[in-house]
Amino acid sequence: MMDFIPVNEPLLDGNEEKYLTECIRSGWISSEGPFVRQFEEQFAARMGREYGVAVCNGSVALDAAVAALNLGQGDEVILPAFTIISCAAAVVRAGATPVLVDCDAATWNMDAAQVETRITSRTRAIMVVHIFGLPVDMAPLLALAEKHGLKIIEDAAQMHGQTYCGKPCGSFGDISTFSFYPNKHITTGEGGMILTDDPELAARCRSLRNLCFKPEQRFIHDELGWNFRMTNLQAALGVAQLERLDDFVLRKRRMGERYTALLHGTPGLQLPLAKTAYADNIYWVFGLVLDDKAGFDAREAMERLGKLGIGSRPFFWPMHEQPVFRKMGLFADDHHPVAERIARRGFYIPSGMALTTGQLERVVAAVKDILR
Ligand SMILES: *Cc1c(COP(=O)(O)O)cnc(C)c1O
Numbered sequence: 001m002m003d004f005i006p007v008n009e010p011l012l013d014g015n016e017e018k019y020l021t022e023c024i025r026s027g028w029i030s031s032e033g034p035f036v037r038q039f040e041e042q043f044a045a046r047m048g049r050e051y052g053v054a055v056c057n058g059s060v061a062l063d064a065a066v067a068a069l070n071l072g073q074g075d076e077v078i079l080p081a082f083t084i085i086s087c088a089a090a091v092v093r094a095g096a097t098p099v100l101v102d103c104d105a106a107t108w109n110m111d112a113a114q115v116e117t118r119i120t121s122r123t124r125a126i127m128v129v130h131i132f133g134l135p136v137d138m139a140p141l142l143a144l145a146e147k148h149g150l151k152i153i154e155d156a157a158q159m160h161g162q163t164y165c166g167k168p169c170g171s172f173g174d175i176s177t178f179s180f181y182p183n184k185h186i187t188t189g190e191g192g193m194i195l196t197d198d199p200e201l202a203a204r205c206r207s208l209r210n211l212c213f214k215p216e217q218r219f220i221h222d223e224l225g226w227n228f229r230m231t232n233l234q235a236a237l238g239v240a241q242l243e244r245l246d247d248f249v250l251r252k253r254r255m256g257e258r259y260t261a262l263l264h265g266t267p268g269l270q271l272p273l274a275k276t277a278y279a280d281n282i283y284w285v286f287g288l289v290l291d292d293k294a295g296f297d298a299r300e301a302m303e304r305l306g307k308l309g310i311g312s313r314p315f316f317w318p319m320h321e322q323p324v325f326r327k328m329g330l331f332a333d334d335h336h337p338v339a340e341r342i343a344r345r346g347f348y349i350p351s352g353m354a355l356t357t358g359q360l361e362r363v364v365a366a367v368k369d370i371l372r
Contacts, residue, residue, distance in 0.1 A: 002309050002362070003309065004309045004310075004311065005309060005310050005311055005350045005355075005359050005362060005363060006311045006350065006352070007183075007311035007312055007313050007348070007349070007350050007351075007352070008182060008183040008311075008350070008351070008352035009352040009353070009354040009355065010182045010183075010187050010352060010353055010354060011244075011248070011353040011354045012237075012240075014240050014241070014243060014244050015239075015240040015243060016236075016237050016240040016241070018240070019035065019236035019237070019239055019240050020233060020236050020237065022236065023035065023232050023233050023236050028232045029231060029232055029233055030229075030231060030232060031229035031230055031231055031232065032232070033231070033232025033233075033235070033236075034232070035232045035235035035236040035238070035239055036054050036230055036231075036232055036235040038235070038239055039052075039054055039193075039230075039235040039238040039239050039242070040052035040053065040054050040193070040235075042239065042242055043178075043193055043195075043238070043242060044193075044195055046168075046242065046245065047156075047168045047169075047170040047171055047176070047195055048167070048168050048170075048171040049170065049171055049176070049195040049196065049197055050196070050197040050198075050199070050202070051195065051196050051197065051198075051199065051201075051202035052193055052194070052195055053193065053194040053195075053196075053202060053205040053206050053209060054191065054192070054193055054229075054230035054234075054235060054238070055191070055192045055193065055194060055209055055228040055229070055230055056190060056191065056192065056228050056229060056230055056231075056234075057179060057180075057181070057190050057191060057192045058086065058155075058157040058177060058178060058179020058180070058181065058184075058191075058192040059084075059086035059089070059090070059179075059192070060192060060226065060228045061177035061178065061179070061192035061193065061194050061228075062086050062087060062089075062090035062127075062153070062155060062177055063089075063090045063093060063094075063226070063228075064194055064205050064208045064209060064226070064228060065090070065153050065173075065175040065177055065194060065205070066090045066091060066093075066094045066096070066153065067094060067208055068175060068194075068201050068204045068205050068208060069124075069125060069151050069153070069174065069175065069201075071091070071094050071096045071124055071125060071151075072094050072095045072096055073095045073096070074096075074097075074122060075096040075097065075122060075123075075124040075125070076096065076097045076098075076099050076120060076122045076123045076124060077091045077096050077097070077098055077099065077123075077124065077125045077126070077127055077153075078099045078100075078101060078115055078118050078119070078123060078125070078126045078127070079091065079098055079099070079100065079101075079110070079126070079127035079128075079129065079319075080100065080101055080102075080103055080109070080110035080129050080131070080319075080339075081100040081101065081102055081103065081318040081319050081320055081334070081336040081339040082102075082103040082108060082110070082131065082315075082316055082318055082319075082336070082338075082339040082342065082343070083129045083131065083155070083316055083319065084129075084157075084316055085319070085322065085324075087127055087129055087155055087319075088100075088319045088322075088325065091127070092325070092328070092330070096124070097122070097330075098319065098325075098330065098331075099118050099123070100118075100318075100319055100320055100331060100334055100336060101114040101115055101118055101336070102114060102336035102337065102338050102339055103131070103336070103338050103339050103342070104338065105338045105341075105342075106273055107131070107134050107273055107276060108131045108132055108134075108272075108287070108315075108342060108346075109129075109130065109131045109134060109135070109136045109137070110128065110129065110131075110136055111338075112136065112137045112140045112141050113140070115140075115141060115144060116140075116144055119144070119148055119150075123148065123150060124150060124151060125150055125151040125152065125153055126141055126144070126145060126150055126151075126152055126153070127153045127155060128141060128152060128153070128154045128155065128172070128173065129155040129157075130154075130155070130156055130158060130159045130162065130169055131158065132158060132272065132283075132284050132285055132287050132348075133158065133159075133162070133252075133256070133272065133281045133282045133283040133284045133285070134162075134272075134273060134275075134276055134279055134281050135159060135162055135163075135164040135169050135278065135279050136164075137276075137278065138164050138165075138172050138278075139165075142172065151174045151175075152172060152173045152174050152175075153173050153174070153175050153176075153177070154169070154170065154172045154173030154175070154176035154177070155176075155177050156169045156170040156173075156176050156177065156178050157177065157178055157179035157181075157184065157192075158179075158184065158185075158284035158285075159178075159185075159282070159284070160178060160184060160185035160186050160245060160248075160249075161185055161245045161246065161248070161249035161282060162249075162279060162282045163279060164278050164279055165278045165279075170195055171195070173195075173196075174196065174198065174201065175194060175195070175196045175201060175205070176194070176195045176196070177192060177193065177194055177195070178192060178193040178195070179191070179192050180192060180193070180234070180237075180238060180241075183284075183285070183352065184284070185245065185248050185249065185252065185282070185284065185353075186238065186241035186242055186244070186245055186248060187237065187241060188230070188234035188235065188237045188238040188241070189234060189237060190234065191230055191234045191235075191237075191238060192230075207223075207225060208223075208225040208226060208228070209225065209226065209227075209228040209229055210225060210227070210228075210229060211225045211226065211227055212224065212225035213225075248353055249282050251353060252282050252283045252284075252351070252353070253280065253281070253282060253283065255283060255286070255351060255355060255360065256272065256274070256281055256282075256283030256286055256351075257274070258357070258360055259271075259283075259286050259349075259351075259360065259363075259364065260272075260274060262360075262361070262364040263288075263364060263367060263368075266367070266368055266371055267293050267294075267371065268290055268291055268293040268294035268371045269288055269289070269290065269291065269294070269367075269371065270288070270289040270290075270291055271288065272286060272287055283351060284351075285313075285348040285351045286348055286349050286351040287315065287346055287347070287348045288301075288346065288347060288348065288349060288367070289315075289341075289342050289345050289346040290345040290346075291345075294345075294371060297344050297345055298314055298315070298344060298345050298346055298347040299314070301347055301370060302314065302347050304370040305349070305366055305367070305370060308366040308369065308370070309362075309366075310349065310350065310362070310363050310366045310367075311350055312347050312348060312349050312350070313347060313348055314343070314346070314347050315342055315343050315346035315347060315348070316343065317343050318336055318339040318340055318343050319331065320334035320335075320336060320339075321340065321343070349363050349367065350363050
């Protein structure tokens with residue numbers, strides 16, 4: 001039996017161990033340790049932002065972003081139907097109303113053209129989510145935000161090192177957020193970051209992250225915050241990983257190019273776009289969508305791949321088809337045919353940083369095998 005190829009395996013063979021050892025030897029393991037500030041400053045600088053606020057994951061980074069912008073009851077936030085639940089959950093938990101748009105069939109990113117049609121007098125923000133390695137077309141959305149006085153929350157959780165027209169993803173939002181989960185381009189195990197250029201928003205995110213302790217009277221609170229703090233151990237990993245971001249982006253691009261070259265022309269498969277007018281793909285994951293020539297769906301494909309020792313994961317399930325939101329009475333009249341189709345026919349194959357060429361070739365052979 002051949003070894004199982006997991007869908008993701010991170011690379012931790014730089015300074016990760018050295019910096020972690022420093023934490024342990026110095027005794028600095030909590031969020032008070034020096035790596036946290038260092039990671040915040042270096043990550044913000046790398047993304048071209050003034051302020052970085054490290055948090056314990058990318059989902060809570062969105063919760064803090066929504067709270068920091070004072071979005072709540074009566075406010076509408078436009079976001080893609082095709083994304084992780086964290087995006088809509090942050091809006092719903094704040095008491096605001098999520099309004100969905102479908103995604104583009106080729107890039108799988110939110111369709112910028114649909115956003116304008118969903119703007120009402122109650123719209124307060126657009127939550128932009130860059131999906132799978134290609135950025136959302138920002139120019140029309142930035143113009144809409146300007147025209148209608150809307151805030152932009154930019155979820156760049158899958159976009160470390162990507163650019164839109166040469167400018168870093170994560171530099172476009174009033175608030176931008178990242179995740180450092182192990183399948184992201186750089187990882188801290190669990191972790192996230194909030195970026196902004198606005199000193200007041202940065203201070204508010206810092207306060208919300210830290211239970212809204214008052215600096216002068218620690219245990220007196222004017223507002224409810226959370227404990228969203230990142231530990232020094234996580235930040236130590238982050239500093240080490242950030243040193244390698246350029247190399248990691250290169251590796252992912254090479255992996256994507258190799259997969260594309262080997263899978264190109266396979267009947268039944270739609271491959272990720274290699275590029276758009278504004279960016280080259282960084283292949284957060286290498287996604288595949290079965291077209292009508294494949295006589296089965298993603299679930300069947302993943303099961304067949306599993307039998308051949310290949311790990312895979314389904315695409316996101318659309319927000320308007322989530323039982324939890326339907327029970328709340330949300331999205332009752334929503335239809336987003338592209339998101340619905342790619343959710344059923346899309347899955348991604350092993351594309352972690354540690355994937356070897358030999359493993360990649362085995363994955364390709366297995367994909368061709370199940371489609372034969
Ligand atoms: C991974 C991810 C998140 C959530 O990050 P976690 O660190 O797993 O909480 C949010 N948004 C997008 C687009 C993601 O890919």
